[in-house]
Amino acid sequence: MVTLFGNDGSAARPEGSIEVHKVCWWKHNSKLGQYSFAKVHRLSDNKRNIDEPKIIDDYNILVKELDILKVAIIDGL
Secondary structure (H helix, E strand, O other): OOOOOOOOOOOOOOOOOOOOOEEEEEOOOOOOOOOOHHHHHOOEEEEEOOOOOOOHHHEEEEEOOEOOEOEEEEEOO
């Protein structure tokens, strides 16, 4: 996921026009997981800081944790 758009330019989308800024990774302690996908999905929230956002800093990104499910935030390329 971190390298998803690395070296992925094309005629329709120039190199560097799309990037993975951060990856939020929650690792369960079992294959079944201790929480449902929906509950984990609701742990992140993105809000616009302005009417027409153009860059990542135009968003307020909030990432939460659950008691026994911690999040690792990994920088993209």
